[in-house]
């Protein structure tokens with residue numbers, strides 16, 4: 001099973017790396033992302049870049065689009081390019097196909113985020129000219145990769161769910177952006193419609209909790225959501241439901 | 246136990262109102278190339294999907310390689326190879342990577358993988374071009390590569406869904422020759438769909454004809470040909486309408502008519518033509534030539550398609 005997962009991931013990586021593959025407009029957006037998060041924003045904040053805990057929150061949502069698009073390409077894209085059915089006719093078990101694709105997309109998105117983090121460190125150190133090396137404090141160095149991973153997992157699971165019946169990558173991408181908007185607005189809406197007493201309590205918790213507690217709670221919430229959506233994706237990813245003409 | 250590799254029992258699949266496959270009873274023995282013939286929309290692709298467990302039947306059942314398609318499809322796919330409606334190649338990847346991926350899927354070790362890929366690509370004339378991205382290839386080359394991919398793991402059963410569709414006649418006949426050679430060498434049982442009758446005639450030991458989801462005939466191509474009408478064509482002078490009418494009434498004659506001054510008689514299977522010729526000569530016709538046509542598989546097919554329209 002693990003070998004099958006790695007086989008599928010190998011192929012996905014191969015396609016992501018192939019010249020015309022991951023690129024096709026994708027390459028430009030990669031360069032822009034690297035420039036914004038690896039160079040521009042760090043330049044703007046200077047030494048604060050490594051000190052402020054708020055940067056951690058970037059890393060949770062930067063991988064969303066990257067991973068979502070990669071997974072839509074891997075499932076809806078295979079259907080659109082008529083390679084999915086042949087893959088489904090092979091001996092690979094359903095979960096191995098799904099997990100291989102998820103593994104490739106998540107490692108791709110997460111790897112890029114790690115690249116941005118490192119690049120931003122280089123940028124800050126070259127521009128800030130402070131004495132000594134500027135490094136992230138330990139909790140950011142742990143928290144940022146963790147949040148990035150959870151964000152990537154969320155996008156992957158959501159990407160699978162919208163790709164199950166989508167005939168083309170475009171359809172999947174559209175559904176995915178709606179999905180991500182819902183993920184943002186449903187909690188906001190729920191928060192808004194809470195009784196006033198709850199709101200007050202939540203507000204006072206947010207005031208006193210501090211960035212760390214908030215970040216860890218967010219991470220726990222994300223992890224729960226990741227697991228739930230991935231479980232749903234695994235349950236729904238069945239060959240006999242995947243062939244749509 | 247018989248040695249049927251595929252056995253279906255009232256296999257049915259409906260999409261909404263239409264039954265794409267309708268009460269199919271089919272048996273494919275081991276070691277044959279079975280041709281599944283039918284016009285567009287007859288249910289050929291749907292049948293393959295059902296046999297591979299990619300679609301669930303809405304009725305009936307099927308056993309393939311000894312396994313039930315509903316409950317043990319994984320075991321079927323383990324020992325089957327497939328070239329489906331679309332070639333299913335990754336066009337961004339090279340030919341070599343396409344095969345490497347499927348070789349890994351089937352768990353071929355590195356050395357075996359190299360040998361097998363080389364052997365297949367060489368026999369299909371693609372070895373020199375293995376490093377090129379498949380997206381730039383001609384349709385015929387892709388189709389050949391897809392054949393290599395389907396045979397990579399030495400499957401016991403090979404599904405080919407219209408393997409020569411969309412190829413020009415030269416490429417199609419080339420692929421047919423290569424398929425025939427490979428299939429003989431590998432000793433694999435083949436389930437091949439086509440609406441090309443020359444293909445069925447060239448490759449298949451047994452054919453089944455499907456129409457609107459139902460099996461309308463099955464047998465060796467020659468058996469099927471023998472079963473259909475035989476045509477007798479007589480050139481001569483002084484045919485009369487009375488003779489045409491008399492011939493039409495003879496046992497075994499389905500139709501007699503004058504066409505372009507020639508007498509054309511369609512006879513039922515296995516009917517004897519000599520009494521008819523004697524009758525024509527006896528009526529005073531000066532006979533120049535009598536020709537007896539064996540019907541082609543195409544005639545059989547067209548007859549089957551026209552019946553009970």
Ligand SMILES: Nc1ncnc2c1ncn2[C@@H]1O[C@H](COP(=O)(O)OP(=O)(O)OP(=O)(O)O)[C@@H](O)[C@H]1O
Nearest residue numbers: 244245260265283284285286287288289290291292
């Ligand atoms: N997924 C599906 N959803 C709805 N209808 C379908 C589906 N698949 C097949 N059909 C219908 O079932 C019938 C049989 O289709 P099928 O593709 O099996 O025919 P075929 O014999 O392979 O035809 P062709 O020679 O054109 O490939 C057709 O009427 C088709 O429209």
Ligand SMILES: [Mg+2]
Nearest residue numbers: 289290330406
């Ligand atoms: Mg078809």
